[in-house]
Amino acid sequence: MRSSFRSFLVLASAFLLGANLAKADTISVSISELASGTLGSQSFTNELVTFTGTFASQQLLACVAANSCLGSLGPGEYILSTFTDPETTTTLVTTLTVAGLGIFLANSGDNFIDIFYPGGPLTNVSIADGGDPNGHLTFPLDTTDLNLQNCLSDFPASDCPLSASTSGGTLILTAASEDYTTSTVVTPDSSSVPEPSTLALLATGTAGLSELIRRRVRSA
Structure with missing residues (x-):
């Protein structure tokens, strides 16, 4: 009987440990700036433009x-990409949001995001920069390169004006604020964590089995 109880505890521990190891939180980091420009055939003026990268904690770790x-x-800075790297499997989902127009997938296939992670809690993750390297449009913006002449002095003519490929069309910015904000949001993976009712049932079962064993040992 003691062997049965021990086996039950081993299984219970394995269940809880497995749930913890399978946990994969979702991390979203973003950069936002006020800007003006065009997205496909639509134009906008002084709207909030947000570049967001979303990835799983397992991919980062x-x-x-x-x-x-x-x-x-430097130390603590990492690059995650939208394409699947067979060595790192750090597939990244990136979006570009223009207030008033919507949220669009950044779909050039070569978008990236630089993040800083000094270790510790996942809330320590912060964004350094990100964007569309194919179109040389990165966030936070180098507003001097939004000027066509400045762009032509720094990049090939085929890359000017700077742009980003999205599911809503090509994003081209003509002006932007020097100020920007960043954010990090960690969403726990609730599917891999036992629900309170499951934990309560496990605890009740363990206590009941323990009491049953105690009584049988005493009667013996």
Whole structure:
């Protein structure tokens, strides 16, 4: 009987540990700036433009542990991409939001996001920059390059004006504020964590089985 109880405890522990190891929180980091420009055939003036990258905590922690997604800015800086890297599997989902127009997938296939993660809680993740390297439009914006002449002096003519490919059309900014804001949102993966009712049932079952064993041992 003691062997049965011990086996039950082992199974219960494995259940809880497995749930914890399977946990994959979702992390979203974003940069927002007021800007003017065009998205496809639509124009906008002084609207909030937000670049967001979303990824799973497992993706970040795996490539951090393997030192396979290191960035170029220094210790703690990492690069996640929208394409699947067979070594790091850090697939990133990126969106561009223009207030009043909607949320659009950033779909150039080569978007990236630089993040800073010094370790510890996932809320320590912050964004360094991100955008569309194919179109040389990155956030936070280098507003001087939004000027066509400045752009032509820094990039090939085919890359000017700076742009980003999205599911809503090409995003081209003509003006932007120097100020920007960043945010990090961590959404727990509730599907991998036992619900309170499950934990309560497990605790009740453990207590009941323990009492049953105690009584049988005493009667013996």
